[in-house]
Every structure is written in structure tokens, then in C-alpha cells.
Amino acid sequence: MAGVLPPNPNDPRVIRTRQLILDAFIQQLNIMDFNSITIGDITKAATINRATFYAHFPDKYALFEAFLLDAFTNMVVCKVDTKGPLTKKTLLELIVALCNYHETSHHCFKKYDSVALLLEENIKLHLEKLTLQLISGADVAADSKSLATAATLLSWSLYGVTYRWNLEGRTEPPSELAVRVMPLITDGFHMFN
The missing domain is CATH 1.10.10.60 (Homeodomain-like)
Known part of the structure; x- marks a missing residue:
């Protein structure tokens, strides 16, 4: 109007x-x-x-976006030091926070499957922004495209491993999952060569 x-x-x-x-x-x-x-x-x-x-x-999708951003901020962003650089401690905190986010989200929706795709897109987007912010805070001599690629790779990996943890029934505590996957994240895949 x-x-x-x-x-x-x-x-x-x-x-x-x-x-x-x-x-x-x-x-x-x-x-x-x-x-x-x-x-x-x-x-x-x-x-x-x-x-x-x-x-x-404007519509229920914008409302859902606002709801997810609020939940992501309260359950993930507030659990890590967003002003500091990306450290092993920050990664551990992120994994645990994402596990808690998945678990809570799973219980919040009557039919989780009906929102899972929207939820995934939203989390990945916000997680990528957060990861880029954390990576950019480190003293790394890299161009912005490399930083953005690293943020995408890391954020999608974090999302994927915590999503799989939730999908497979949350059989281990989030802190144990974080410790178990940390070598893959921090040392890369050279351990398989």
C-alpha cells in the first residue's frame, strides 16, 4: 500500500x-x-x-526465515566467540552448537521433513557467513575468493556431519562427535594418503 x-x-x-x-x-x-x-x-x-x-x-516464508535466523543466532552464534579468529576451540563449539540446533529443530516441528530443505538452505547460508567472518578474523594471507571457498567448504562440512549425526539417531554426545571429526577438519585428508 x-x-x-x-x-x-x-x-x-x-x-x-x-x-x-x-x-x-x-x-x-x-x-x-x-x-x-x-x-x-x-x-x-x-x-x-x-x-x-x-x-x-510479507508471507509465511519470510516469517520462517526470521524464526530460523533468530534460532540460529540464539543456538549457534551466541555459543561461539564471533570476534576472535577460527580456532580448534571455536570449531568444537560450533559442532556442539549445530548438533544442539539440529536436535532442537527436529523436536520443534510436527513434520520435520516438510521443513528440512528450507532449514538446510538457511543454516548453510548463515553458517557460511559466520565461518567467513571467523576465517577473515585470522591473520591469513589469502584473497577473498579463497576465503569464501574455504568458508563454503568448512561450513557445509560442519553442517553435513551434524546433519548426519541427527539423522542417524544422535548415537554419541555432540562433544564426542566434535572430538572425533576434529582431525579431519583441522588436518585435512592427508591422513588417508
């Missing part, structure tokens, strides 16, 4: 309404398949009208 300003993100009422929408969405994810959830379901659970919803989010 022309002439309508977006809500002020610092206004306490806007923050509360946005949280109401997110809480209602999470509630719906616990009882319904993501693809079955409608804006009407969310607005009814949040006790708001559709116009209020659309003032905050």
Missing part, C-alpha cells in the same frame, strides 16, 4: 506484536505441517488481523 510506513522495529508494541506472531507460528509448527499452515492460522493464534501480520512479514 502506498503511503504506509513499515513498523518501527524499536517500538515496544512492534516488538511484542512480532513476538506474538513468532510464538503463534511456532505453536502452529508444533501441531501442523509447515505447508498446511496458513496466514489465517497464524493470525488467529496470535489474535491479530491479517493487515498486522503483513505489516511485519
Whole structure:
């Protein structure tokens, strides 16, 4: 609509309404398949009208993106030192945090399979940005393309190993998984030659 300003993100009422929408969405994810959830379901659970919803989010996919970013920030980013360089300690923390993220995500959704692909794309994107930030923080003499490639390789590897851990029933504690895969990550694959 022309002439309508977006809500002020610092206004306490806007923050509360946005949280109401997110809480209602999470509630719906616990009882319904993501693809079955409608804006009407969310607005009814949040006790708001559709116009209020659309003032905050253009659609349920943007809401899902906001939900995932918030969860990723709280469960992964907050668990590592993002200001420092990438170290073995940081990698261990990342693996454990990603395991916890997968486990929690698996329990949050009624039909995990319906959101798994969206979840994967989202995690990989944010994890790659975080990894690039950590790699760039180290004193490494490399061009930006090499750093970006390294960030992609590392982030997708971290995602893959923790995804597989979750898929195969979480048979070992996250800390043990982290210790077990660390030599592959830090020393590369020369150990197989």
C-alpha cells in the first residue's frame, strides 16, 4: 500500500506484536505441517488481523526465515566467540552448537521433513557467513575468493556431519562427535594418503 510506513522495529508494541506472531507460528509448527499452515492460522493464534501480520512479514516464508535466523543466532552464534579468529576451540563449539540446533529443530516441528530443505538452505547460508567472518578474523594471507571457498567448504562440512549425526539417531554426545571429526577438519585428508 502506498503511503504506509513499515513498523518501527524499536517500538515496544512492534516488538511484542512480532513476538506474538513468532510464538503463534511456532505453536502452529508444533501441531501442523509447515505447508498446511496458513496466514489465517497464524493470525488467529496470535489474535491479530491479517493487515498486522503483513505489516511485519510479507508471507509465511519470510516469517520462517526470521524464526530460523533468530534460532540460529540464539543456538549457534551466541555459543561461539564471533570476534576472535577460527580456532580448534571455536570449531568444537560450533559442532556442539549445530548438533544442539539440529536436535532442537527436529523436536520443534510436527513434520520435520516438510521443513528440512528450507532449514538446510538457511543454516548453510548463515553458517557460511559466520565461518567467513571467523576465517577473515585470522591473520591469513589469502584473497577473498579463497576465503569464501574455504568458508563454503568448512561450513557445509560442519553442517553435513551434524546433519548426519541427527539423522542417524544422535548415537554419541555432540562433544564426542566434535572430538572425533576434529582431525579431519583441522588436518585435512592427508591422513588417508
